[in-house]
Amino acid sequence: MALPGSIAAGAHDLSVHFEGLANPTRLLVVERLALTPEMRVSELAEFCQVSQPRMSWHLRILRKAQVIRTRREGREVFCRLDREAIAAHFRSFARLVSFAGLPAADLPNANPISEGTS
Amino acid sequence: MALPGSIAAGAHDLSVHFEGLANPTRLLVVERLALTPEMRVSELAEFCQVSQPRMSWHLRILRKAQVIRTRREGREVFCRLDREAIAAHFRSFARLVSFAGLPAADLPNANPISEGTS
DNA sequence: ACGATGCATAACGGATCCTTTATGAAAGCT
């Protein structure tokens, strides 16, 4: 597992990450979560017009892809973007394709908010 | 269709783009093309250890995803990264998730090595 | 014209994803 904030991410990791973003519904979740720090599963399901089990499944894929993180509070599960991981994968890909003037080290950090960096 | 170099890219466009990157073989193609300006289909097939028809299929997906561009010369087809489109999509995504400290202006520039933008 | 080369498409199993409804488990409320 890539340490949060570290560069990391092999090619396979990267493809898994992009797979998380390779679906309109999941991308809509990302878009929505960008506007609100945290949202519950059922809220996201309603917003995206999909069944709750389906949303649960998509969120699982997003979690594996390290696009979101989930936090359980009682019977509710709150979802939020994992901006650190997203940015890290971003950097990995940028380095992969060797963007000019984009050495991975110079890329900005993702997010000042640091939740439990376990 | 998004004009090359323009910003463009709706959510659907974006998911199609990421789908292009959501497969290890295709990502390997991208990685390889980052090292050499242009490569032929059969060269990529051999490098990735897949059959030529399969590579042809992957390249078609990559083309639809606006990750690569192909150029026919005689009976050969040369592939190259579409760095402009990739950068544009990544800018769109970055704006979508509103990276803190990652304003679109700082995102990957398209021109790495100077390959003719013909 | 003929054969060889380079790429695209078709056809085929096998695996995975997308989406639904139905069911189950855990937590909160009365």
Added chain:
DNA sequence: AGCTTTCATAAAGGATCCGTTATGCATCGT
């Protein structure tokens, strides 16, 4: 305890993707 809410999992059908081999089309060389 009993009911409601919230999420996860299972089952099932349809679609798509992954990989292969076989075939077709266009191009190049002789």
